[in-house]
Amino acid sequence: DAKTTQPPSMDCAEGRAANLPCNHSTISGNEYVYWYRQIHSQGPQYIIHGLKNNETNEMASLIITEDRKSSTLILPHATLRDTAVYYCIVRVVDDYKLSFGAGTTVTVRA
Amino acid sequence: DTGVSQNPRHKITKRGQNVTFRCDPISEHNRLYWYRQTLGQGPEFLTYFQNEAQLEKSRLLSDRFSAERPKGSFSTLEIQRTEQGDSAMYLCASSLGQTELYEQYFGPGTRLTVT
Numbered sequence: 058d059a060k061t062t063q064p065p066s067m068d069c070a071e072g073r074a075a076n077l078p079c080n081h082s083t084i085s086g087n088e089y090v091y092w093y094r095q096i097h098s099q100g101p102q103y104i105i106h107g108l109k110n111n112e113t114n115e116m117a118s119l120i121i122t123e124d125r126k127s128s129t130l131i132l133p134h135a136t137l138r139d140t141a142v143y144y145c146i147v148r149v150v151d152d153y154k155l156s157f158g159a160g161t162t163v164t165v166r167a
Numbered sequence: 168d169t170g171v172s173q174n175p176r177h178k179i180t181k182r183g184q185n186v187t188f189r190c191d192p193i194s195e196h197n198r199l200y201w202y203r204q205t206l207g208q209g210p211e212f213l214t215y216f217q218n219e220a221q222l223e224k225s226r227l228l229s230d231r232f233s234a235e236r237p238k239g240s241f242s243t244l245e246i247q248r249t250e251q252g253d254s255a256m257y258l259c260a261s262s263l264g265q266t267e268l269y270e271q272y273f274g275p276g277t278r279l280t281v282t
Binding site: 098099100101102103106142144153154155156157158159160 | 169171198200202207208209210211212215217222223258260264269270271272273274275276
C-alpha cells in the first residue's frame with residue numbers, strides 16, 4: 058500500500074526552479090520523508106531527507122508542511138542533467154528497506 | 168560513480184538457465200540490499216544483509232532465488248531455472264548502518280533478459 062502520492066510527470070524549463078510535490082497524509086510521527094532520484098540507466102541516488110523542519114543541501118531543498126501531510130522538493134536551478142524519475146519515500150529512520158512508488162518523471166527542457 | 172559496483176551490467180540468458188550476479192559494496196558499509204526493478208516501476212526490495220547475516224527476504228524472493236554475503240563483503244544473487252518473468256534490473260545498494268542518515272548508495276544495476 059502506497060504511503061506517498063506523486064504526480065506521474067512534470068516538465069520544467071532549464072534554469073528555472075522545479076517544485077516536486079508529494080502527499081503523505083498518513084505519515085507517522087517517527088517517519089522521515091526521503092527523496093531519491095533515478096537518472097536513466099543508473100541506480101537511484103539519494104537527494105535529501107527531513108523529519109519536520111525544512112532542509113537544504115547542495116542538491117535541493119525540502120519543504121515539509123506543518124502538519125507533515127505533504128512536502129515539496131525544490132531543485133533551485135534545474136539543468137538538463139536533472140531529468141530523472143524522482144521518488145518520495147516515507148520511512149522510519151532505522152527501517153532498512155526503501156519502499157519506492159512509481160515516482161514523478163521530471164523532464165527538464167532547454 | 169557511487170562506489171558500489173555490480174557485475175555483469177547486462178546478462179541475456181535462456182529460460183531455464185541459472186544466472187549469478189555480483190555486488191561489491193562500499194568497503195566500510197555493513198548493510199547490503201538487493202532490489203529488483205521492472206520497466207516503468209520503482210525498485211522493489213528483495214533482501215537485506217547486515218554483515219554476513221541475511222536478515223530479511225521479501226516474498227518476491229521465491230525459492231529459485233538465493234543470496235549470499237560471505238564474510239560480510241561482496242554479495243551474490245543467484246537465480247535458478249530462470250523464467251521470462253525474471254527479466255528485470257537487479258539493483259544492489261549498501262549503507263553504513265550506524266549513522267542516523269541510513270542513506271543507501273546504489274550500484275548501476277544488472278539488467279537481466281530471459282529469452
